[in-house]
Amino acid sequence: MKAVNKNHKSIHLFLFKIIIFVMFWLSLNCYSQEKRIEKITFSGAEKTKTHVLKKILISKEGGILDSIMLNQDMIRLKRLPAISNANFQTSCANNKCDVVVTVEENFTIIPEVNFHKTINQKLAYRIGVGEYNFLGRNIILGGFYQYNGFDSYGVNFRAPTLFSAKWGVSLNHQNWTSEEPLYFDGESANYKYQNISYEVLVLYQYDFKNQLQFGINFFKEKYNYLNGSVSPEVPNQLDVNKKLLKLIYTFNDLDYNYQYINGFKNEFHGQYVTSENEYQDDFLIFWNDFFYFKRLGEKGNWANRLRIGLSSNDDTPFAPFALDNNLNLRGVGILVDRGTGSIVWNTEYRHTLYEKKWFVIQSNVFVDTGTWRNPGGSFSDFTDSNNVKVYSGIGLRFINKKIFNAIFRIDYGHGLTKNASKGFVFGIGQYF
Incomplete structure (x- = not known):
């Protein structure tokens, strides 16, 4: 009996070795079949x-x-x-x-020539140039000069793959001067505003869809009274050094086909600003942009942007969220109000009217809706009819498919709520 059991064990061991060998051979064969x-x-x-x-x-x-x-x-x-x-x-x-x-x-050396009006309806201009593929290395290098009654300039350098496929850096310097309104106690005053800043950001691409930017901005802000109402609580002159910690997180699932975009994208901006003066405390600010694009038929594109933003709710004329033509509501005017919170939804239907080789004419029909929280106010401000603005309008886009961001846009917006304004808005690139 012992001999029989021993033979059985030998046979089982032999079969086990054969099975292991076959499995190993199959795994090698499958591996070798991979392209x-x-x-x-x-x-x-x-x-x-x-x-x-x-x-x-x-x-x-x-x-x-x-x-x-x-x-x-x-x-x-x-x-x-x-x-x-x-x-x-x-x-x-x-x-x-x-x-x-x-x-x-694309052709990536892009000149910039832009004319616009200031808050006091003076004609201003901006000229610049940007190279979006500097040295053929996916590096952005650019600069601009602006005159709007004051001189401004800026330079920027951005290399998202400078260190590796995932790590890069962005460097920016700006000396910006403009005439800006401040709003307080139902009144307003115009100030000469200057911002001199130096910024360093680290760029990190975690994977195909997720990107992160973080860094610091050192800047000096100057306000000098020009005209308008005065208040003992609002200084005629302010000169303060500030630091800004910045974090930007982007989830990008967009697919581009020339002028058409499909998919969605989410971009979160968070900032913490420190300052040392009696009129402005340290404050937090964040806003989140959600974009959704849907290709409709052969020539249509539905585009949406929902922005929700909040900041520290200080009762100050220096509130960070502006109501402006070029930022959120087309036709509303230039810097017509400020707030410590903002909810804005821009939606438009884009339709290709003409396309021939490199040139495209695209029309759009849009609705821009927004509401603001007053400085020092409450969340109920968002539903106050005095703070809700709705604008609608039409526009045209003239697009060169072979030049990066070569889109000249013109929109006409008309207010649908009470005491609304209307007007044209010009710019380079899609509105969002």
């Missing part, structure tokens, strides 16, 4: 450095061929200012694949 990327090449990249584009891709040479990942890489490339469109083709032999990525490059 792998042997080489990635780029077509159409004349200015942009191909090693910069390779660094941005998640798909790597030697890695597994994954069409889902490659499609995400094409979306990632189309988000770059330098690239207007991207697609890929693969060819495989013996499970070794060559991937050819074809890109269409």
Whole structure:
């Protein structure tokens, strides 16, 4: 009996070894059947450095061929200012694949010429230039000069992949001067406002959809009384140094096809500002922008932006949220009010009227709705009919598909609520 049991054990051990061998062989065979990327090449990249584009891709040479990942890489490339469109083709032999990525490059040296009116209806202008693919390395370098009765200028440098595919840096300097209204006790006064700032931000891309920016801004604010009402509680002159800690978190799931956008995006801004003066305390401010875009038919695009913002609720004329033509409600006017909270919904339908090769004419019909919390007020201010503003209107876009952000827009907005204004708003790029 012992001999029989021993033989049975030997047979079981032998069968077990065979099973292990077969499983090991099958695993090796399955592994060897996986298609792998042997080489990635780029077509159409004349200015942009191909090693910069390779660094941005998640798909790597030697890695597994994954069409889902490659499609995400094409979306990632189309988000770059330098690239207007991207697609890929693969060819495989013996499970070794060559991937050819074809890109269409944008012209990225963009001049800026802009004319607008100030709060006292004087004509102002702004000129500048930006290179959105500096040295072919996905670096943004730009500057501007503005005259609106005062001289202003700014320079900026942004390199999102300077250190690696995930880490970059942004450096900004601005010397801004303008005439701005302050509102208090139902009255208003105009001040010469100057802001001199230096900012450093660290840029981090966690993955395909999630990005983070954080850093510090050192700035000096100056207010000098020009004309209007006066109050013993509001200084005629203010000169204070401040520090601003900044955090921006972005979730981006947008897909671009030239002038058409599909998907949604969320962008959170948080700031903590410290100052040392009797008129302004340290304060927190945040706002969150939610964007939703839907392609409708062959030529239509529905676009939405919902902004919700709050700050420390100090009863001060220096409240941070402005009601302005160029920021939130088209047709409302220039800096017509301020608040410590803001809820704004912009919605519009964009329709391509004409498209020929590189040129597009696009129309839009929009509704802009917003409400504000008064400085020192309560949340019930958001539902106060005096604070709710609704504007509607139409507009046109003239688009060059081969030049980054080459969109000239003109909108006409008309107020639908009481004591409303109306007017034209011009600008570069889509309103949102």
